[in-house]
Structures are given as C-alpha cells and as structure tokens.
Amino acid sequence: MGQSLSLRLFKSMMKEEWRLHQSLVGPxxxxxxxxxxxxxxAFLAVVTxxxxxxxxxxxxxxxxxxxxxxxxxxxxxxxxxxEHVMTRRLGQVSMIMQxxxxxxxxxxxxxxxxxxxxxxxxxxxxxxxxxxxxxxxxPMAGASFTGVAMLGVTTLLxxxxxxxxxxxxxxxxxRSRPAGLALYVALAGVVxxxxxxxxxxxxxxxxxxxxxxxxxxxxIAAAAAASLLLASLGVALMKEKYEIRQSRYGDSLxxxxxxxxxxxxxxxxxxxxxxEVRRSGALGPVVFSFSGHLLAVYLMSWVFxxxxxxxxxxxxxxxxxxxxxxGVMTYSFITNLEHNEYLNVQPVSVDQVVKGKLAVYFALTAxxxxxxxxxxxxxxxQMGLVPLGLLLAAATSVYVVGVTSYLTGLxxxxxxxxxxxxxxxCAAVVPPLIVAEIAALIIPMRPAATYAVVAVSxxxxxxxxxxxxxxERKWAExxxxxxxTGQ
Amino acid sequence: MPVIEASxxxxxxxxxxxxxxxxxxxxxxxxxxxxxxxxxxxTTLLRVLxxxxxQDTGTVFTAGVPNTEPIRLKQxxxxxxxxxxxxxxxxxxxxxxxxxxxxxxxxxxxxxERWVRFFDLEEKRDILCRDLSKGERQKVMxxxxxxxxxxxxxxDEPFINLDPIYQRRVREYLQGVxxxxxxxxxxxxxxxxxxxxCDTIAVIHQGCIVEQGRLADISRGGxxxxxxxxxxxxxxxx
Numbered sequence: 001m002g003q004s005l006s007l008r009l010f011k012s013m014m015k016e017e018w019r020l021h022q023s024l025v026g027p028x029x030x031x032x033x034x035x036x037x038x039x040x041x042a043f044l045a046v047v048t049x050x051x052x053x054x055x056x057x058x059x060x061x062x063x064x065x066x067x068x069x070x071x072x073x074x075x076x077x078x079x080x081x082x083e084h085v086m087t088r089r090l091g092q093v094s095m096i097m098q099x100x101x102x103x104x105x106x107x108x109x110x111x112x113x114x115x116x117x118x119x120x121x122x123x124x125x126x127x128x129x130x131x132x133x134x135x136x137x138x139p140m141a142g143a144s145f146t147g148v149a150m151l152g153v154t155t156l157l158x159x160x161x162x163x164x165x166x167x168x169x170x171x172x173x174x175r176s177r178p179a180g181l182a183l184y185v186a187l188a189g190v191v192x193x194x195x196x197x198x199x200x201x202x203x204x205x206x207x208x209x210x211x212x213x214x215x216x217x218x219x220i221a222a223a224a225a226a227s228l229l230l231a232s233l234g235v236a237l238m239k240e241k242y243e244i245r246q247s248r249y250g251d252s253l254x255x256x257x258x259x260x261x262x263x264x265x266x267x268x269x270x271x272x273x274x275x276e277v278r279r280s281g282a283l284g285p286v287v288f289s290f291s292g293h294l295l296a297v298y299l300m301s302w303v304f305x306x307x308x309x310x311x312x313x314x315x316x317x318x319x320x321x322x323x324x325x326x327g328v329m330t331y332s333f334i335t336n337l338e339h340n341e342y343l344n345v346q347p348v349s350v351d352q353v354v355k356g357k358l359a360v361y362f363a364l365t366a367x368x369x370x371x372x373x374x375x376x377x378x379x380x381x382q383m384g385l386v387p388l389g390l391l392l393a394a395a396t397s398v399y400v401v402g403v404t405s406y407l408t409g410l411x412x413x414x415x416x417x418x419x420x421x422x423x424x425x426c427a428a429v430v431p432p433l434i435v436a437e438i439a440a441l442i443i444p445m446r447p448a449a450t451y452a453v454v455a456v457s458x459x460x461x462x463x464x465x466x467x468x469x470x471x472e473r474k475w476a477e478x479x480x481x482x483x484x485t486g487q
Numbered sequence: 488m489p490v491i492e493a494s495x496x497x498x499x500x501x502x503x504x505x506x507x508x509x510x511x512x513x514x515x516x517x518x519x520x521x522x523x524x525x526x527x528x529x530t531t532l533l534r535v536l537x538x539x540x541x542q543d544t545g546t547v548f549t550a551g552v553p554n555t556e557p558i559r560l561k562q563x564x565x566x567x568x569x570x571x572x573x574x575x576x577x578x579x580x581x582x583x584x585x586x587x588x589x590x591x592x593x594x595x596x597x598x599x600e601r602w603v604r605f606f607d608l609e610e611k612r613d614i615l616c617r618d619l620s621k622g623e624r625q626k627v628m629x630x631x632x633x634x635x636x637x638x639x640x641x642x643d644e645p646f647i648n649l650d651p652i653y654q655r656r657v658r659e660y661l662q663g664v665x666x667x668x669x670x671x672x673x674x675x676x677x678x679x680x681x682x683x684x685c686d687t688i689a690v691i692h693q694g695c696i697v698e699q700g701r702l703a704d705i706s707r708g709g710x711x712x713x714x715x716x717x718x719x720x721x722x723x724x725x
Contacts (some may be wrong), residue, residue: 246618253581254595257588268588272577279576279615342573342582344539345566345632347558348589477557479539 005105006113013096013117021417032419034129041133049141058212061151062202063300065209068155070296072162074329075122077170078114100240112235115167119160125417127156154208157223161206164230171237177281195302249279269348269356273334277360280337286330290365293326294319294372316373316382317440317453320389321433323369324396328404331361332412340410340480351475354405358468361401369393385443388453392436395457395464402467403428409475432456489548490515490639490670491536496545498531505531506542507694513672513687515638518665520685520702521674522715528694529674530569533643536672537566550639562590565632569643571624573616579603579627580612586631602630605660606653621648629657640664642673646680658684682711690718 021030048060097114100107131152138148165187173180193199203210203219207226210219256271263270277283301314334357343353373393377386407425408415415421439452491513498506505528513519523529534540536549538557547554550563573582580599587595603612606626616624625648632640640661646654658680661671665686675681681688688705690698698705698718706714 247615248613249578249581249615250613253577253584253588268585272574272585275581276574276576338575339572340574341570342568342628342631345537345561345568346586346589347561349558477541 006109009096009105009110009113010117013113014120016096017117017121021414026418029418029420033417033422034125036419036422037126038129038133041130042136043133045134045137046140049137061209061212064151064155065158065206066202066300068158069162069206071126072159072164073166074162075118076163076166078118078167107240108235108238111238112231115231115235119163122159122163123156127152127159130155150211154211154220154223157208157220157227158206160227161208161223161230164227164234167234168230168237171234174239175237195299247279263359266352266355266359269353270359273353273356273360274363276337277334277364282333282337283364286333286364287368289333290326290330291368291372293329294323294368297322297326298376313441313444315440315443316376316380316385316389317392317443318437319376320373320393321396321437321440323365323372323393324398324400325429325433327361327365327397327401328412330365331357331401331404332408332416334361334364335408335410335412343480349472349476350409350478350480351471353480354409354471354475355468357410358401358405362397365397369397388450391457392440392453395460396433396436398464399432399460399467400429402464406467406471406474409478410480432460436460488515489513490550491519491672492546492548493532493536494546496532496535496542496547498528498535498540498542505694506535509545509691509694509696511689511696511699513670515670516665516668517670517687518661518685519670519672520681520688521672521691522676522678522681522688522711523691524719527691529691530643532691533641533672533674537561537564537641549641550637563637564639564641565635565637567628567632567640567642567645571621571628571648573619573624573627573631575617576615578613578615579608579619579623582616582627583630583634586634590635592635598634602634605656606630622650622653625649626653633660637669639670640672642671642675644675645673646675646677654680678711678715688714690715692719 018030097110099105100110131148134151135145135148138145169180169183169187172183190200190205194202194205203213206223207219208223210222211217213219253268253271253275256274257267260267260270260274277286297319301319340353370390373389374386377383377389403425404412407421416425436453436456439449439456442449443453489512491511493509493511496506496509496511497504509528509532511532521529521532531540535542535554536547538549538554538560541554549560552560552563554560573579574585577585580603583599583602584595587598592598603609606629608623608626608630611619611623616627619627629645632642642661645657645661649657661673661684665671665684671684673681673685682702685702687700688698688702688711689696698714702711702714
C-alpha cells in the first residue's frame, strides 16, 4: 500500500506541476519550452566546435558538468518548503504538498515524492531536449550518438548531485542555521580545494565527470549513489513538525518608511519589501548568492583560460558586463518571498509592488557590484578601467533586471518557463550584451572601443526608461493572486 | 441612488461560465446580502464588483467608479476577501500601518488604536501575521477594511473564523454603518446572521440571480432559509 500511495502522489504531483505551469504561462508557452531548449542547444552544438576549436574536450566537459552542478544547486534549495507550508506562507495556493497537515501521510514521504517529481520534471523539461539538441550536431563534431547519450547521463547526474547537495544543505539550515552555515562554508572549502588550491580534482564534487577520463562506469555509479544518498539524507532531515513561533517585532513600518522618504511615492512599498527581505531570513542568501554568481563567472573564465592555456585577457569591463545577467536570479529570489494576495483588496497595483522590489534589488546589489568591479580592478591592476566597468555594470543591471521585471512581474521563477517570454528576454538582452562584451575585450588592442562601451551603456540606460515606465501599462491590471481562477 | 450598478454581467473561465447576465442594483444605505450555494458565483461577482476581476460582457459601477478603474474604485470602498491572507512578514500593527499609508490616511496612530482595541489585539499587535491564529488574521483583515471608514463595504464571509463575541461585535458595527447611511454588501452562508442584518437580498444560483428584492417582500412571512431553498431548488427567476 505504501508504495502505491507514493506512486499515486507522484502522478498527482506531476499533473499538478504541469497544470500550474499551464495556468500561468499557457499550454503553448509550457509546451514550447523544451522545444526551445532543443533548438537553442542544437544551434550552440553546431557553432561551438567552430568557435572553440582550440579548446580541449576535457575543458568543454568540465564546463558542461560545472554548469549542470550549478543548475542543480540553484533549483534544489527547497528544503525549507515544509516550513513555508506549515507556517502558511503560500497564500491561497493549495497544493498536494500541504496534505500532511490534515491527512495521515508523513511530510518526509511527501518530500521524497516531491523530490522525485522535480527530478523527473527537470529531466523531461531540460535534459532530454538538451541531449537531443547536442545529438543533432554529433555527426559534424565526430561524436557518436552513444557518446552524446552518455554526456546526457553524466551531466544529468552532475545536476542531481547539485540538487541533492542544495536540498540537504537547506534541510540542515531549517533545523539549525549555524549548522547550515557551517556546511555552506565546508562546500565553499571543497570548491576552493579544487580551485585555486588545486589540491583535489573536480571529480570529487562531480563524480560523473570521472567517466570521461577512464571510460569506466565507476564515476557514474558513484554519482548515482551520491545523488541518491544526498536526496535520502535531505528527506531524513525533514522535520515532521514545525512549531509556530510567535515572532514579535517592536519596530514599525512607519519608521522604515520615513527612512526611505527620499524615494518619494515608492517609500512605503520599498519599506514593506525591505522588511520582508530582512525578516524572511533572505538578506544573507540574496547578497551571498549574487556575490557567488559573480565569482562563478570569474571561476568559469579561469577554467576556460587554464583549459586552453592561453590568457584571453578578460578585463574588468568584460566581467562588469555580467552583473545584470546575474541580477536576474537575485530579482527572482526577491519575488519569491511573499504571496502579496492581501493587496488585491487595497488600492495598489502589481506594477507598484514590482517597483518596490526593484528599489530593494538595487539597494542590495549596488554595494556588492561596486566592490566586485573595484576588487577586480585591484587584482588585475586595471584601476583605470574601473569607472568604465562601473558604468557598464550599472547599465546592464538596470536594463536586464528592468526587462526581467517587465516580462515576468512578480512571478519570474515560473514565467521563465514560458518559451515566448524566454525568447523575448534573450532577444532583448543577448545582442546588446554581446556588443558590450566584444567591445570590452578589444579595448587593449583598440582603445577607441571604450567609446563603444560608453555608447552601449548610455543606450541601455536610456532604453531602460521607457521599459520601467512601461511596467504600469503591462502590470497595472494584473491580479496579485499566484493562480487567478477567480472562483 | 445606487452605489452598485451591475448590468448584464457575464464571466467565464475557459469553458466554465460562472456569471450569466447578472444585473444588480444596490442603493445607498442598504444592508445587502448575496446568498447562493457553493460555486454559485458569489465570490466571482464580488471580485468583479470590486475591480479584482474583469467581466467578459456588461458594465459595473461601484461607488460611482467603473470597475475598469480598480485603483480609484478600491480607494473608495472597503473589501474583506474570502480568505484571511494578511502579509506574512508584517506584524498586525504594520499591516494596518501599510493600509493607512497606501490609502494616504491621516491620523494613522489613532485609527490603528481604535481598531486594535475594537478587536482586542493589544497583546498581538507586534506578532507577525504568519504566527497569528485564523481568527486573529481575520480580525486584521476586517480592521484593514474598516480603518478608512468607507461609504461602501463589500464583505465576503466576514464572520468566518470569528468567535461569537466578535461575531456580535462586528454585526453591531455593521448595523451602525448602515444606520449612518453607509452601505454594506455581504456574501455569507450564515443565514441567521444575515436575516438579522440584511434589508435587501439577492440569491445567485448557477451564475444567475434567481431572486432579488427586499427581504420582507420576498420572505412572505417565512424565513431566509425558506427563501434560499425556494429560490435555489425552485429556480424562480426574478
């Protein structure tokens, strides 16, 4: 009976996930997402050998597995979902996950099923279309279909290890914040031992990568075992009971509103957002994840340079161009903190809340961005390029996050599963960033490229004005309800 | 003078028609009750009347404002939604502060003091809404709807989760509102309370208004339960 219940729950959760996506982005947008992944990967797989002919296969494999691990780390952070369910943070959304509150089913079983559902969902939605996309280009690159299939398996396993790690870390953090922090530090230590210390190989964190060195199945078996072990550990660490602590706060929204008075009409909603970020415990994770993503860009370029064995001369301005792109995940994080349904009955619109979130986003990331650009300037002895880097970082941050908020409003995480929205995002963001990054790269050879970076930055800032003003037109009439059935 | 004018309103969600040609007038100073079985369209109608949802056809004016201008409309009315979902990370006090600031009210502290006392929330005011009981959360939602003393209140099951003491307190407050010439529009299943409060009613069934008028005229000496059952089971069209 136990097994059949889990299976039934699994099937119901898969249906729920699909219908949730459909209700938000429509059946066409949902259905086209894997098709878009397929086309995009096939295109990249065709052009990559032409662009990266000098890059060793081992480096390409390392980058693919590191990206999969990072993707898993990003999506697996749902160990705290139990706390959200049990402490009523999901608004009116009613999900199967909430059943343990009233039905004789344990929360651990529910989380195990939820984990399996998410893994299968990502397999179907991302990894199968991704592998099929690479398979299209396999004959041209001289790779066999078996090799491509194995690449699909090993990158999926890297993703699963990342997801398991993230899940376990978040489950530990719910039980004890200091223990969770210690584990995050330990993970950072393992990463540091791989690079820059070089004390251990990347296979220690991504065992499936080992398959490509020896072609034996040991690495694959180790990765499968590690992902299963981590998932089981995360499930075992789930709490069955969440005590509702009565958290008291003596400070007042009015005082924060007064402090933010310089924001004018935005001050009240920005104050609300700031309080939510602080009290939800998201302040640290938001700042650290933004910093982590920026450092990851630097790390990936190191992998690239060390793999090719050639110094590509990525300068401060080049790295600054990635700030906006990394900001998308930070903005998405901020939009996930609160349901906001209570605002449906107040004279306030979705676009006003989006603007409040943008104000908090810029407040949280401006300092980190400045430190990042100045820090790189010091490390690379390129202080002369820092002002230009700061200008490009500010411009990309305002523009890319502005486009994100315009396209996705308060539901970034889910809306990005709509193929139409992700295509529009790419069309708006990728071309100007490519121009800015190419210009940044050629500055040492042609100093006049500085003017191109300045021009792109100014154009992005100018274009951001109508985009941010357009938030009102786009979102003024939207409902705050996550799923608006109207019933 | 009507404060709510809905004319030939229809609304569908996909293939499901929830409201079909609903026309409704509520006069100023009335205590109006909307009744209907589960899934009849009460909440959808209330959401359309308050600009939370747009109808497919028909026109709606609430407090003199078309529902196509939801911000201006919500500024003029007080709304209690179906579910008690105050903000997760704000305290009860801060939720009321936020409401006052969004509405641009003056005398914020005195308004909050009044409603905190009314609902006996003095000891709970600095607790996060997430950590309040359902009844306490409902009190916060009611206080947030009443705090600007609007001329029109639209309430969806306002007595839900309230114990008899606060049901009575809210009932008396709403009677006072109506006696001052302000208007109350209420959806509820608690027919006994509605019978004591409402002077005009409508019964909605399968998305259509099947009975509408003054309670005294409609009940013909019977009680509200009989009116309700007759309208729903008989399917009489007003």
